[in-house]
Amino acid sequence: MELREDGIYCDCTVGGGGHLLMMLEKTHNTRFIGIDQDPEALDFVRANLGSFKERVILYEGNFAHLDRIINELNIKGLDGILFDLGASFHQLTTPERGFSFNLDGRLLMQMSPETVPLYSKLRAANKEEIFYVLKNYGDVPDARTLAVAIFENRHKLNTTMDLRKLVEKRFSGRFLKKNLHRVFQAFRIWTNEELKNLKEGLIKAVHLLFPRRRMIVISYHSGEDRIVKNIFRDFEKQKILRRLNKKVIRPRIEEIHKNPAARSARMRVVEKCASC
Known part of the structure; x- marks a missing residue:
C-alpha cells in the first residue's frame, strides 16, 4: 500500500x-x-x-x-x-465464539452478533442446502453422505464438538484434520454470507x-x-x-x-x- x-x-x-x-x-x-x-x-x-x-x-x-x-x-x-x-x-481462539473444531463451545460462528447462529441455520436447512454448502464452500469429499448425517442430527447439533463428532465418523487418521477444517470453514462462510x-x-x-x-x-x-x-x-x-x-x-x-x-x-x- x-x-x-x-x-x-x-x-x-x-x-x-x-x-x-x-x-x-x-x-x-x-x-x-x-x-x-x-x-x-x-x-x-x-x-x-x-x-x-x-x-x-x-x-x-x-x-x-x-x-x-x-x-x-x-x-x-x-x-x-x-x-x-x-x-x-481472536474469533478462532475464543471457545465461546464457536469457530474452532479444537475448542468446545456453542455452535455459533457469528462474525456479527446480528447474524443468525449456525445451529439455528442448520435446523432450518434441508439436505440439499447443507450438501451445497459442504460441496461448494468447503470442497468436502463425499459431501452428500456427510450432509445427510448432519441433516438427520441437526436438532442435536448444539456445540462445536457435536459437529466434530459427526465429521469424525466420516473421516479418520491423516484426513481428519484437513476435512474438519473444510467443514468448519464451509459453515462459517455460509453462516456469515x-x-x-x-x-x-x-x-x-x-x-x-x-x-x-x-x-x-x-x-x-x-x-x-x-x-x-x-x-x-x-x-x-x-x-x-x-x-x-x-x-x-x-x-x-x-x-x-x-x-x-x-x-x-x-x-x-x-x-x-x-x-x-
Missing part, C-alpha cells in the same frame, strides 16, 4: 488491528477508517490505539455496506483500501477508490480468490482498474514459518485507472 500523508485509507476487516497499527506506525498525519462487524474486535483495537486514536475512525459494520459507511462519515473517496478476509485469530458480502463490498470499494490509488485483497479460500480475480478482471476490461499482479501472490517460506496461518493466503493488488 502506498501511504500518503494527506490520504484517507480504509481497513475493511480491522480484526486484531495488525495491518492498521502497522500503517499508523509508518505515517504521521494519514487518517484511517477501520471497519469490522465484530464489536469485540473493535473494542480490542480501540484499547490498543494509544496516541494513534486521533487519526482513526472505528466503525462497526459490514464492508458490504461500504458506500453507506463512507457516506455517513462524510468522506468523498479513499486513497487506499485493504481487505484481509476470513476469521480473525461471506461470498455474497465480498462481491458487494469489492464492487463498492472500486467505485470509492480515487484514481491512481490502490486496493489490496488477501483471501484464504479458493472461492473468495475466484471472486476477487473475476471482479478485478472485469473492471480491468472496462479500463477502470489495472491489475498490478496478474498471478496471485503467495507467502514466502520464511513468512509461513513465522505465521503458519498465512500458508493459504492469496494476495491481489489493483490500481484505479487515472481517467476514472
